[in-house]
Amino acid sequence: MMRTTLHQRRRIMKKIVIVCLLITLLLCACNTPKGEPDSPSTNPADTLDVFDQIAIDAAEARAQYYQNLVAELQREIVSLKNAHASARVEYESRIEELEIALGVPEAAPPSDFQYTTKDGKITIIAYVGSEKTVSVPKEIGGCPVTHIADAAFEGNLTVEKVILPSSLESIGWFAFRGCIALCEVQAPASVSKIEYGAFENCNAKLTIVCPEGSYAEEYARSYGYATKQP
Missing domain, CATH: 3.80.10.10 (Ribonuclease Inhibitor)
Structure with missing residues (x-):
């Protein structure tokens, strides 16, 4: 008889503990304001600003790349022009030397x-x-x-x-x-x-x-x- 009573008490205590836990959980849930997010909210406008800045940075990088490319091509063109001018001067000088050496007729009056x-x-x-x-x-x-x-x-x-x-x-x-x-x-x-x-x-x-x-x-x-x- 005593064993049965002890067993019943244990079962009752378990139920009490479970009920207490449930009550505690319910109270915690009630203390959380409705509609309040668990984490800080992110403003959509802020997200758009971030993407806009990324796009701007990418565009500026491309513009700088093409500016550098154009500058490099311009330098190459100037170099080629200078080389061409130098070659022409050298050629004309060589022609004059050959004319003198070969006794080319003097220019007509x-x-x-x-x-x-x-x-x-x-x-x-x-x-x-x-x-x-x-x-x-x-x-x-x-x-x-x-x-x-x-x-x-x-x-x-x-x-x-x-x-x-x-x-x-x-x-x-x-x-x-x-x-x-x-x-x-x-x-x-x-x-x-x-x-x-x-x-x-x-x-x-x-x-x-x-x-x-x-x-x-x-x-x-x-x-x-x-x-x-x-």
Whole structure:
């Protein structure tokens, strides 16, 4: 009888403990205000600000990258221009040395040409001399000879060889058309433009003497003229 009573008491005590625990949990739950988050809230606007700043930083980084790339390319262009200018000066100097060493004919006197002056540059508009070898002067009256005009030598039956100066930039339309005795034209690297038909109906043996890779070489080959290097 006593054992049964002791057992019942233990069961009652367990129930009391369980009830107390439940009451404690309920009280804790009631003390927490409704709607109050367990952790500090995050403002959506603050989140957007963070993403905006990340985007801005990325855009600024890209802009800086492209600015650096452009600056590097600009430096490379300047370097190439300087190298080209230096090579041209060296080439012209070498040509002058070779002309002296080989005894190249002196430039024809200005009186053998008709010419115009514009912006400090000379354009040869006609050859009125009678030489078989014509060395066009590099300058006349202190001004560089930069252009051979359209038809300047057209129909000349005497000229066999023409030496163009290192100051020359362009040769006009039909400049030497019909020069049936013309077998050689020496064109410098400075020539960057030769118009259509410049050497039309010249001697079948016509050879354009010009530097490798020059515009004159490209022009001559496109029209089927023979070429050789100086």
